Amino acid sequence: MKKFLWGVMIYWCHITIQAQPLLFTEVVDGLFVFEGKIADVFDEKKGMVANVTFIIGSTSVAIIDTGSSYRQGLLIKQAIRQQTNLPIKYIINSHVHLDHIFGNQAFVIDKPQFISHHKYPAQLNAKGSYYLNRLNAPWYAGTQIIQPTRLIHQKTIINLGNRELVLMPLINAHTDHDLMVFDQKSATLIAGDIIFVNHCPVLDGSLIGWINLISQLQKIHISQIVPGHGPVSTKKMALMKIKHYLITLRAAVTTAIKNQINLATASKTLLLDHAQDWQLFDEFHQRNIITAYTELEWE
């Protein structure tokens, strides 16, 4: 009886850990995207809310963002190995938020370069252990912080074999250390959280910087954008809606500051009519107003 119970327990643990493989879609030739669920990372048992991209060249593979847990990292690797046996040489993290980085650990044994913006380590040091404390559901057990091994200061090209990726470090937009990746072969921009589709944008850097950046992106030839959250979209669709939100946010907050509407009132009353445009609006919009307000009041 005792042995039987142990057997049931071990089997049960096994099926809980061995989750379904992740569903990656081949968006263009050799570029695969896992679309995260539009949800708050802390409301999800497995926290798989951010998009993950991998790109296959003729000699190696690059991954952009690795999800929120060691186990998700393992699942990503499993999905890659269904497509190719080429070495995984580059793990690129778009920024330090916890839903984008904690699968890195699963790739340490592949000895890739862990690539990030040059300001990423400071943010990782400041926020990493705080994040791990919050990711305390059983699914995250054993997840660790992995330090980057290569920092990007300026536009840099890496080659996957007949496939060049341009790494574009930004100054201050969604965060102060965003790193975007442009696949030249397919003119696809893997934008990280510079672009949100359907998911309410989240401001953790500079509103002014973010708006300027999106205006610049409008001038560049891009055939499609992989956002940090939400489905892959055409450039026009992806940029239009987020730009509208950010610009109206800037205008409303600037007016509120001018009219001495205090922060509490502003955070509860501004732009509520945008709620229908975005999912998770209640979770993030108020926070965006507070961040924008504290930035703009000193402009």
Add this chain to the structure above:
Amino acid sequence: MGMKRLHCLLFLSYVYVVIAANAKPVVPLLQSINWPIIKAQLFSPEQKIKNDNLITLITPVRAVNAAIVPIEIIANIAQSKSFYIEKIYLIVDNNPAPVVGVLTLSPINGLASLTTRIRINAYSPVRVITQTSDGQLHMSANFVKASGGCSAPASASNKHALKRRGKMKLRQQPKQGLFQLHFMISHPNYSGLQINQLTRHWIPADYVNQVKLTLNNKQLIAFSGGISLSENPSLHFYLEKMVAGKVLAQVSDSQGRNYQQQWQVSAKGQLKPLRQ
């Protein structure tokens, strides 16, 4: 272990979980272990604190950003010469330093309503105790769900706060037949519980601890406090009248730095900063 004992144990633990989940909290939300200690330090045992509606405290139920929690204190009486609110204590029971600060007001304010922004480090009652000119104490309290506000890393614009440290802004606007003033000072207001992002050492506490504003040498408002004000402290308050002359703001921080700024007030009440 026999099966019967195992079942018994499982059943008991189930019963325990059900009871625990349905039990009413023993401590009401607005009480805390810290409150009696804080109270004993600030007030004498003879002083009674009334729970009345002299003031209304408005806080979010759950803070979206624990490092910047907006607080509104609404006075339900006017500041008259015979009876007015002279002190406001703002307290977060479960913060490492629970007294956010003490504000001093007078009839000159017309209305003792205020807003500011604070850090909240753990789920806590937030309370405002006002002392009226007759020496009586009145309290209003809310429970706020927020955590990590004192240790949260500084915002992305923190480097500007450092560069601008000591820079002040003062604006005024007619409101409710009075003048609402908005005073801001740029300061990182390090709580002492934050970590330097590069060195991973604690950043020493460095926060605004004294603010005093005067108009033609008459005190408008004064604040003295601890680590719990948010980065770039901000304060909205009222004045009954704007009179021509000069506003002087004097601020000092816990590292002993002093800052001053003056504004010229025109006959129409317009404010213009004066060069130092």
